[in-house]
Amino acid sequence: MPSPAVDDYLKTIYHHTEWQTERITPSQLAAELGLAPSSVTEMVQKLAAQGLVTHRPYGPIALTEAGEQRAASIIRRHRLIETWLVREFGYAWDEVHDEAEVLEHAISDRLLEGIDERLGRPRYDPHGDAIPDASGRVDRVPFVLLGTAAAGHIGRVLRVSDRDPELLRAVEAAGVAVGAEATVRDAATLRIAGADVALPTAAAEAVWLSA
Incomplete structure (x- = not known):
């Protein structure tokens, strides 16, 4: 049955491996959700019983096919709404x-469905995160985190994390x-359109470029 609490768990697990490969641990999930570890352990057991995640005690958590499908569905809703608010109502990202x-x-x-059609079925939200289609598929390209990119790396800005509004x-x-073409000068500096652009230190862990 639909449940905002279940959806929040599934979204968080899904998000965790979108831009890196390490699976989320129960302690990381608790920190992300701002909940007590005991509460998270209980919910993860319930999700596993429903066939939405796989998990062994103290080990990482992974979505099952059913869990990923449900997570992609709610993430599709979230990102289409974000795109709609920016394009149609003038919200800032x-x-x-x-x-x-x-x-x-x-x-x-x-x-x-009406929002998706009106927007021209966008593939990415304002922050660069992929919008799953109605079947849960997403379009992604190889990427590199700014903080790990070598000096001289050239790529498009693919994504800026929406975790910190001040950083945005x-x-x-x-x-x-x-979408901007950029050359990496260092972990806090990009060269865009012939000019060096200094970024906050936190951007090193919040900006992704095409690989």
């Missing part, structure tokens, strides 16, 4: 996350946008 968290559980499938505002103020 640092303002949409909390609104989408509320609306993703409220809108009907019919309205979601700082990145935007610096003139960095998703």
Whole structure:
């Protein structure tokens, strides 16, 4: 049955491996959700019993096929709503996350399909995260985190994490946008359109480029 609590768990597990390969641990999941480890352990056991995750005691957690399908469905809702708010209502990219968290559980499938069609069936949200299609498929290209990219690396800005609204505002103020061609000078500096752009230190762990 639909459950915002279950969806939040599945989304968090899904998010964890979108931009890196290590599976999430129960302690990491508890930290991400701001919950007590004992509460997370109990819920993970319930999710496993429902066939949505696989997990062994103290080991990492992985989504099953059914769990990934459900997670992709709610993430599709969230990211389409974010895109809709930016394009149709003039929201800034640092303002949409909390609104989408509320609306993703409220809108009907019919309205979601209408939003997708009106927007031209976008493949990426304003932050560069892939929007799953109705079947759960996503389009991704090889990527590298800014903090691990070698000096001289050339690529497109693929994604800026939406975890920290203040960082999003700082990145935007610096003139960095998703899709921009950039050359890495160092972990805090990109060269864009012939000019060096200094970024906050935190951007090293929040900006992804095409590999």
